[in-house]
Amino acid sequence: MKRILNTNEFLHGGDYNPEQWWDEPDVINQDFALFKQAKINTVTVGIFSWAKLEPEEGNYDFSWLDSIFDRVEEMNGHVVLATPSGARPAWLAQKYPEVLRTDNLGNKRGFGGRHNHCLTSPIYREKVREINTKLAEHFGQRKSLVLWHISNEYSGECYCESCKNAFRDWLKNKYGNLDNLNHAWWNTFWSHTYNDWSQVNPPSPLGEMGNKGMNLDWKRFITDQTISFIDNEAAPLRKITPNVPVTTNMMAGNPLMDPFAGFDYQKVAKHLDFISWDSYPAWGNDNQTTAELGRNVGLVHDFFRSLKHQNFLVMENTPSRVNWHSVDRAKRPGMHELASLQDVARGSQGVLYFQLRASRGSSEMFHGAVIEHLHPEQTRAFKDVTTVGKDLENIRPIINTNYAKARVAIVFSYDSYWALQDAESYSKDKKIWQTIQKHYRYFYKHDIPVDFVSVEDDFSNYDLLIDPMHFLMSKAYLKKLASYVKNGGRVVGTYISGVVDENDLAYMNEWPKELQDIYGVEPLETDVLYPGQSNTLNFDGHEYKAHDYCETLINCRGKVLAKYASDFYQDTPAVVEHEYGAGKGYYLACRTDYDLLEKFYEKITANLIPEFPVKKFSSNISIQVRENKDQKYYFVQNFSDKSEQIKVDGELEDLLEKKIDRGEVVLNPFGSKIYYKKGN
Ligand code: GLA
Ligand code: ZN
16 A cells, blocks of 8 residues: 555644653643644654653553643644654663664763664564554554654664674675675785685774775665664554554755765665655855755755655754754744745645754753744744744645656666765765756756656656766666667766776776767776866867866767867867767766856757746746646745846736736745646
C-alpha cells in the first residue's frame, strides 16, 4: 500500500515538548491558547521524550501524552508522533552501556548528548522496538495521528566490536571471499593483503584511512545499518498502524545548503513513506543576497522532493533565529513568510518549526521559537507565524496539487560524491555541490523545474540530464546512460567524470566506451589550476575564463563549441557537442564561471523554458507552479529587499490578498503572490 501524508489542510506547527512544563499547567494552557491565535494546527511530540514515556524499565506512562492528544483533538488538529530513539533515558544507558557509541579511536562514549547510540546493538534495537510497539498500540487509533516521525536526524557511526563484526559480515556477504575483497580494495598496495577476516577493520586514524575501497564500503555499510535500524523501528508501526505513513527528518548542511552525506539518502528514502527535511538557511547573512540563498534553498528542496518524486514536508525551520549558526541573526521582516511560501511552492505540505515553545534551560534554551520566554504574543516571530498560518488557510486547496513536472534532471550519486571527495588528487576542496549549484542557477533563473535522479531512477521522462563531476560510474550506469542518449536523451557531462568503477578502481587503457560514444571525445590529462590562475575560452565570439580544472581532450569526433586559448593545450577542444543515436552528449572539459554556463544552456534549452501567464523582469523573482489535472497555481516570489514589478497577462486571482490582479503589479520587498488560474 502506498502511504502518503493525507490531510485536507497544510500542516502548521512543529516540535513541542510539553513534558518540560508538566508541573506548570498554566504554561500548557497558555500554549494552546496561543496555538489557536497563531493558527497552529499540528504538534510534533515525543521526539526526545523517552525518559517521560518510560521512567523506569518496563514502566510506561503515556497519560501526559494522552492529554496532549485530547487537547489537539479538541482543536481539530494533527499530531506527528515521534519515536524516542534519538535520545535515551539515563537508566537505559546505565543498565545497557553497549547501546552507547564508540568512536573511531576506540573511545567508548558515556551517557549524554543525543543521537549517541550504536546502530547494531541488539539490545538497543529491542528496546526501541518495544517502546515503538507500545506507542503504536496506545496511540495508533487516535484520529489526530497523521504521521510517524521516527527518531531524529539519523546520523553518525559507531566502531564498537558489534559494529566491526557487522562490517565484516557485510563484507563477507558482498565479496564472498577475501581474494575478492583484497582485489576490490587493491590491497597488494603497501602490503595490505588480508589473510583472515579478523584483520579487517573499519577506517580509523589509528589504522587505515587511505584505502579508497574501504572508505567507500564503510559509507555503504553505514547506509545499510541505518536502513536496518529504520526498518526495525518502523516494523511495529507499519504492522499496527498500516495507514499512517512513516518519515524521518533529513538534513542539509550550513552554510552550503548541501544534503547530508553521512549515508545515502537516496537509498534510505526507499524505506520511508514520506520525505521530510529540516531547513535552516542563514537568511540575512553577510556574503550572499537573499536571491542567491533562496536559489540554493530551492535546489535543496528539489533534492528532497526528488527522493521520492512526490510532495514532502519541511519538518523543522526556525520562526526567527537558530542557536548554532556562526551568527544567529534574526529573520528580517517579511523573510519568514517568503521562506515559508517557498517551502510550499516547491512541494512542502506544511510549515513546521523547531520549536513551538522555547525550553527554559539547557542547550537549546535560546533557539528561536513560536512562543518565546518573554512577551510571547508580542514577538515578531509570533506575528510572522500567525501571518503564515493565515496564508496557509488562504491557499488550502493547493494541498491537493503537486510540484510541476520536470523535464530536466541533475544526476546525483552518493557513491561518486564520497569517492571524489576522498580522492587524493585534483585539489583539496573539489566543490562538487557548488558545481551543481552553478549549473542549477540557469534553470532557476528561467523557472525551469528540475528534479534530481539517482543512478537507479528512470531517466526516460527527461529531455536533459545534467551529470556534473560524475567521478565514479558503475558499468551498469554507463550502459544505462548510453541507452538513454541513444534513444533520444541529451546529457551534459563535465571534467572529472567516469574515472573509476564501482569499486573506486581506475578505468584502464581508455575512457569507458559508452562515454566515448556519448561525448565523441576522450579526456587525457587534467590540468589543475591554483585559485588565482585561469585559461580562456572563446565561445560564440566571446571570451570566458576557465578555472580550477582544465582537461585536455583527444580523439575528438564531435563539434567543437569552444577551444582553450593558451598554455600547452592552446587551440585544443574545451567544449564539445556530439550526436549519438537519436540523442546528444555535451562535454564541458573545464570549470568556468556562470557566464559561460548561461550562454551554453541558452543554446540547448530553448524548448524547456516554460510560459507563464505572469512575466517577470528580474532574476530576484521566482515563479513556481503547483498543479493538478484541473488547476494551476503560480507562486510568484520576490527574493529581494526592493520592490519588483511583474506583469499579469489578462487577469489572475491572488489567493493571499483575495483580489484580482491585472497588468503591471508591484511585488513588495520579500513579497509573494499566489495566483490561481482555472483550467490546465
Ligand atoms: C535540529 C534538530 C532539533 C533542533 C534543531 C535546532 O534540526 O532536529 O532537535 O536541535 O536542529 O535548530
Ligand atoms: Zn556499535
